[in-house]
Amino acid sequence: MRYAVVQLELAPLPADALRRAFAQSQSLRAQDAAVAARDASGILARALSQHDALTISGCLNEMGIATEAVAQDALSKLPPAKLTSRIDCLEAGMVLYDALGRRRLVDWAIVDFLSVGQVGMVDLIRQDPQYFPTQASDNYALVRSNSRYTEKTCQHLLLDILIAGPQRYRADATKLN
Numbered sequence: 001m002r003y004a005v006v007q008l009e010l011a012p013l014p015a016d017a018l019r020r021a022f023a024q025s026q027s028l029r030a031q032d033a034a035v036a037a038r039d040a041s042g043i044l045a046r047a048l049s050q051h052d053a054l055t056i057s058g059c060l061n062e063m064g065i066a067t068e069a070v071a072q073d074a075l076s077k078l079p080p081a082k083l084t085s086r087i088d089c090l091e092a093g094m095v096l097y098d099a100l101g102r103r104r105l106v107d108w109a110i111v112d113f114l115s116v117g118q119v120g121m122v123d124l125i126r127q128d129p130q131y132f133p134t135q136a137s138d139n140y141a142l143v144r145s146n147s148r149y150t151e152k153t154c155q156h157l158l159l160d161i162l163i164a165g166p167q168r169y170r171a172d173a174t175k176l177n
Helices: 015-023 032-039 050-062
Strands: 003-007 043-048 067-071 081-083 086-089 093-097 103-107 111-127 131-136 139-144 148-163 167-172
Touching (some): 003 050, 015 032, 015 050, 043 050, 050 067
Parallel strands (some): 081 167
Antiparallel strands (some): 003 043, 003 067, 086 093, 093 103, 111 148
């Protein structure tokens, strides 16, 4: 069985504390703490042996950071997110629109959780093709280069809506109508 280390209070986590706790583990290294601290949002480490989870949790608890080692199977899994392109808030509820413009009225009584935050996501940035003049015999022609794509990590403002069922909807503030 695999275990996870979870924070009991969602407070900022010092990277140095996580680095010292990871150094006590047999399966993680102190260098892994930099990535884990950047992405930490309640679940600090996953897929650990029971010994490693208890060691990391105990070390963090000694430093005053409330954590617990739990069986990974005990953690709730979120349903996959359905993307919404538009949201209207009415007195009767929330109207969610999908990419095809279909609407769904969600009664406020079944909205369990709203979460808003900035999330780093990798975007593909298209670089438009360029045209270069070339001479073929006596005529001039324009030759088009191929479009290129580059990856860039950008911050997106995301809204997640968890409703009874359970169902989850996600809206990207940069793409809302």
